[in-house]
Amino acid sequence: xxxxxxxxxxxxxxxxxxxxxxxxxxxxxxxxxxxxAEDAVPHAGHDMQMPSESSSPAAAGDGPASAADLYFDxxxxxxxxxxxxxxxxxxxxxxxxxxxLEATSSDGVEGxxxxxxxxxxxxxxxxxxxxxGEGAFDGDVEHAELQFLYSRAVTPYFNLQGGVRxxxxxxxxxxxxxxxxxxxxxxxxxxxGDVFVSNEGELTARAQAEYDLRLxxxxxxxxxxxxxxxAQDIPEFAIxxxxxxxxxxxxxxYEITRSFAPxxxxxxxxxxxxxxxFIQSNGDDPNTTRVVLGVRALF
Amino acid sequence: xxxxxRTLLKLAGGAGLASLTPLLPAWAQSGSAxxxxxxxxxxGADIALTVGHTPFSVGGRNGHAVTVNGTLPxxxxxxxxxxxxxxxxxxxxxxxxxxxxxxxxxxxxMDGVPGVSFPGIRPRETFVYEFPVRQAGTYWYHSHxxxxxxxxxxxxxxxxxxxxxxxxxDREHVLILSDWSFLHPHEILRRLKASPGYFNRQRTTVAGxxxxxxxxxxxxxxxxAGMRMDPRDILDVSASTYTYLINGHGxxxxxxxxxxxxxxxxxxxxxxxxxxxxxxxxPGLPMTVVQADGENVRPVETDEFQISVxxxxxxxxxxxxxxxxxxVAEAMDRSGMxxxxxxxxxxxxxxxxxxxxxxxxxxxxxxxxxxxxAGMTGMDHGGMDHGGGMNMRDPALAPPNMAVGVGVQxxxxxxxxxxxxxxxxxENVDHRVLVYTDLVALNPNRDTRPPSRTMQIHLTGNxxxxxxxxxxxxFSELVEPIRFAPNERVRVTLVNDTMMxxxxxxxxxxxxxxxxHPGNQPLKHTVNVAPGGRVSFDxxxxxxxxxxxxxxxxxxxxxxxxxxxxxxxxxxxxx
Numbered sequence: 001x002x003x004x005x006x007x008x009x010x011x012x013x014x015x016x017x018x019x020x021x022x023x024x025x026x027x028x029x030x031x032x033x034x035x036x037a038e039d040a041v042p043h044a045g046h047d048m049q050m051p052s053e054s055s056s057p058a059a060a061g062d063g064p065a066s067a068a069d070l071y072f073d074x075x076x077x078x079x080x081x082x083x084x085x086x087x088x089x090x091x092x093x094x095x096x097x098x099x100x101l102e103a104t105s106s107d108g109v110e111g112x113x114x115x116x117x118x119x120x121x122x123x124x125x126x127x128x129x130x131x132x133g134e135g136a137f138d139g140d141v142e143h144a145e146l147q148f149l150y151s152r153a154v155t156p157y158f159n160l161q162g163g164v165r166x167x168x169x170x171x172x173x174x175x176x177x178x179x180x181x182x183x184x185x186x187x188x189x190x191x192x193g194d195v196f197v198s199n200e201g202e203l204t205a206r207a208q209a210e211y212d213l214r215l216x217x218x219x220x221x222x223x224x225x226x227x228x229x230x231a232q233d234i235p236e237f238a239i240x241x242x243x244x245x246x247x248x249x250x251x252x253x254y255e256i257t258r259s260f261a262p263x264x265x266x267x268x269x270x271x272x273x274x275x276x277x278f279i280q281s282n283g284d285d286p287n288t289t290r291v292v293l294g295v296r297a298l299f
Numbered sequence: 300x301x302x303x304x305r306t307l308l309k310l311a312g313g314a315g316l317a318s319l320t321p322l323l324p325a326w327a328q329s330g331s332a333x334x335x336x337x338x339x340x341x342x343g344a345d346i347a348l349t350v351g352h353t354p355f356s357v358g359g360r361n362g363h364a365v366t367v368n369g370t371l372p373x374x375x376x377x378x379x380x381x382x383x384x385x386x387x388x389x390x391x392x393x394x395x396x397x398x399x400x401x402x403x404x405x406x407x408x409m410d411g412v413p414g415v416s417f418p419g420i421r422p423r424e425t426f427v428y429e430f431p432v433r434q435a436g437t438y439w440y441h442s443h444x445x446x447x448x449x450x451x452x453x454x455x456x457x458x459x460x461x462x463x464x465x466x467x468x469d470r471e472h473v474l475i476l477s478d479w480s481f482l483h484p485h486e487i488l489r490r491l492k493a494s495p496g497y498f499n500r501q502r503t504t505v506a507g508x509x510x511x512x513x514x515x516x517x518x519x520x521x522x523x524a525g526m527r528m529d530p531r532d533i534l535d536v537s538a539s540t541y542t543y544l545i546n547g548h549g550x551x552x553x554x555x556x557x558x559x560x561x562x563x564x565x566x567x568x569x570x571x572x573x574x575x576x577x578x579x580x581x582p583g584l585p586m587t588v589v590q591a592d593g594e595n596v597r598p599v600e601t602d603e604f605q606i607s608v609x610x611x612x613x614x615x616x617x618x619x620x621x622x623x624x625x626x627v628a629e630a631m632d633r634s635g636m637x638x639x640x641x642x643x644x645x646x647x648x649x650x651x652x653x654x655x656x657x658x659x660x661x662x663x664x665x666x667x668x669x670x671x672x673a674g675m676t677g678m679d680h681g682g683m684d685h686g687g688g689m690n691m692r693d694p695a696l697a698p699p700n701m702a703v704g705v706g707v708q709x710x711x712x713x714x715x716x717x718x719x720x721x722x723x724x725x726e727n728v729d730h731r732v733l734v735y736t737d738l739v740a741l742n743p744n745r746d747t748r749p750p751s752r753t754m755q756i757h758l759t760g761n762x763x764x765x766x767x768x769x770x771x772x773x774f775s776e777l778v779e780p781i782r783f784a785p786n787e788r789v790r791v792t793l794v795n796d797t798m799m800x801x802x803x804x805x806x807x808x809x810x811x812x813x814x815x816h817p818g819n820q821p822l823k824h825t826v827n828v829a830p831g832g833r834v835s836f837d838x839x840x841x842x843x844x845x846x847x848x849x850x851x852x853x854x855x856x857x858x859x860x861x862x863x864x865x866x867x868x869x870x871x872x873x874x
Contacts (some may be wrong), residue, residue: 025829052752052756053751053752053754054754056752056782057784057787059784059867060782060784060787060865060866060867061782061867062867062868063867063868063869066845067407067408067843067844067845067865067867067869068407068408068415068416068417068418068845069388070408070869071408071417072408072417072418073418076418077414077417078420079415079418080414080415080417080418080419081414081415083395083414084412084413084415084774085414085774085775085777086352086775087445087857087859088773088774088775088777088849088856088857088859088861089768089773089774089775089776089857089858089859089861090773091488091492091857091858093489093492093493094489095489095492095493095494097493113327123705123706123764123766123773124705129836138508140729149735152704153704153705153764154707156692156706156707156708156761156763156764157527157763167845175394184527184763186524186525186527187521187525187527187528188524188527213505214502214503214504214505215504215505215506216504216505216506217500217501217502217504226417258490258494258497258498262395288704298490298493298494
């Protein structure tokens with residue numbers, strides 16, 4: 001199959017322009033080859049007669065900065081200019097992304113989980129809020145966290161994020177400083193990687209990635225993976241140093257609208273290394289497989 | 300049958316359009332016999348316009364519009380070359396408004412751009428525009444405040460020439476194209492910022508790969524995905540929220556314009572959409588293009604043309620048969636169409652052609668040469684996204700004044716002059732298609748001086764963040780204006796570093812499109828720069844003052860693709 005596709009691609013790519021030229025022969029479309037060279041800019045070296053790309057004549061800097069000030073109250077014009085500036089680029093807006101809001105079932109234990117984000121701000125600077133957690137319907141919240149972050153766009157695809165995280169578990173709470181990167185990797189992977197330093201001095205990290213595989217325009221399979229790490233043992237939370245946990249899952253959603261998509265899915269999570277030993281010594285199962293039923297929403 | 304106006308009104312009522320009637324100016328009502336002196340257009344020395352809120356219905360749904368004199372589209376203004384236009388605009392909104400006279404040559408302080416030409420019109424205030432009318436042709440007017448234009452604040456202008464019109468016709472109709480959404484335009488923009496593909500329901504899928512319907516191999520998809528580029532990102536906002544209107548009528552309302560077989564019918568077509576580039580055709584009826592952007596061109600016959608946002612085209616059609624013809628304004632992304640009818644009698648319809656297949660963008664739309672790509676693809680796919688000449692964001696290719704930051708997703712390595720190429724989606728259609736090199740000014744260009752300097756402006760963007768700008772900057776970042784001296788002759792080259800089309804509009808001037816017809820370069824106020832392409836125009840900066848210069852895709856402008864052109868020193872007499 002791969003060989004076939006590889007062989008086909010160059011053929012497809014050469015057919016396309018050839019076909020376009022075929023048609024141009026019997027329409028008004030001039031062939032591409034006769035493209036006028038008039039737009040040649042000096043450094044392209046095509047047109048010796050063209051003058052250089054130079055700055056505007058000195059006279060062009062004369063006169064008032066705002067010509068309309070000659071006709072209208074300059075104070076009123078200054079206000080209008082500021083409004084113009086805001087209306088052409090400074091879009092301050094917000095979004096709420098409910099990535100996962102789901103009921104879970106694992107070995108007869110019914111529970112719930114959520115992963116919600118929201119942001120407010122402009123193109124570069126945003127306030128970002130994230131929350132995720134899980135619990136059993138007939139028990140405590142097993143794990144709940146809330147992050148408040150400042151997010152700054154640093155590359156076309158990635159944001160640098162920093163702030164604080166508050167985590168609650170039955171065994172105790174933690175407050176962490178967070179430093180992370182969130183964005184879009186090549187091949188359309190949504191990724192998020194964070195490093196945490198807790199108020200107890202513990203260093204942990206987490207990386208996650210998800211991908212939207214469009215089966216049809218509305219039916220989307222979303223594989224998702226997550227890896228957690230710790231620089232030290234944290235016995236009270238049954239966390240060992242090294243890679244602590246690996247999670248993989250897949251959710252199949254149907255976008256009734258872009259803003260509302262119910263889904264079903266399955267997720268496997270396994271403790272690794274010393275963490276696994278901690279969990280096993282507590283008499284718990286280090287692996288969990290869950291069936292999930294939920295909804296993804298965008299507001 | 301030659302229906303007089305009374306018959307028409309009766310017919311309109313009989314066809315159940317009575318409820319629509321008050322919301323449409325007479326020329327835009329279905330069954331229009333055309334623009335005739337008997338129809339109530341607004342003309343004369345004093346014209347009063349009122350901007351306000353109006354309910355609007357289309358497709359059986361009710362929405363809220365911002366209108367001029369209570370109609371969507373706004374009244375037709377019929378002016379005469381040589382007259383002085385005096386237009387008083389009253390604002391009954393609770394927010395500022397404005398009217399920009401698109402394509403009209405006038406003193407800058409009458410151009411109607413708040414913050415550039417004047418302060419804007421405050422709520423419950425009236426502003427009187429007054430300017431001499433120095434030109435003839437088809438133009439339009441619209442709000443330049445916020446996103447009011449997207450809510451219905453636009454209308455047509457016809458200026459009759461003093462000299463005999465070189466275009467002969469027996470009847471004329473205005474066709475003003477637009478896109479209507481029941482979502483507020485600010486909400487549309489918010490969703491685009493939150494999820495740039497929000498309105499795109501035509502992306503490539505696994506199903507499309509398996510069935511072959513996507514017309515794209517797995518290897519090509521992999522290449523696009525590696526670049527984080529979507530080959531189906533044709534228009535940002537689609538029929539998933541838009542209803543495409545012709546003269547304020549949705550496809551099911553089917554606006555109908557009348558003709559008598561054998562007549563030469565002049566259609567004045569205006570694209571007043573906020574975000575939609577249309578491909579326009581009338582199946583079975585060849586069109587002779589006689590005017591572009593209000594300026595006469597040598598007649599050229601075609602079967603289809605692309606009309607970018609804010610452009611106008613006048614065409615002559617001569618239907619000889621006693622039958623109806625469907626007017627098709629298909630959105631460039633093929634997600635929907637505006638539909639209307641030309642017919643000898645009201646109630647007649649013709650077949651409505653189905654939407655054609657969604658176009659796929661190519662490497663050429665990224666400003667990458669197709670020929671060498673084919674070779675590269677065959678040899679080494681890995682080279683595409685990182686490596687040498689095919690780097691899609693090489694800052695070394697940017698001019699020194701360009702800011703290569705977060706807002707620049709790509710820089711076209713080989714942006715080509717694409718004026719002779721058929722526009723997006725029409726590459727392979729089986730009939731004649733107008734291309735920009737077909738446009739030749741009817742009259743010789745007045746300024747024959749060679750340009751004294753050149754200037755390059757890059758059209759930049761980041762589709763993932765929905766950021767747009769010139770030379771890598773949004774206008775909000777306090778950019779330097781583009782400066783010209785009076786009567787300076789400059790060749791400006793626009794380089795499209797993005798994969799989207801951008802209709803670039805300069806206020807207060809016509810520029811000459813450098814399209815291979817020296818001496819008769821067509822005059823335009825708006826030019827569509829093809830994805831990954833470049834366009835040059837010669838400008839004689841003969842109108843001192845401050846002028847807006849921007850992408851006319853309203854959301855692109857609002858996201859930052861805007862700047863001010865200053866021409867200094869000002870005429871001493873003006874101050």
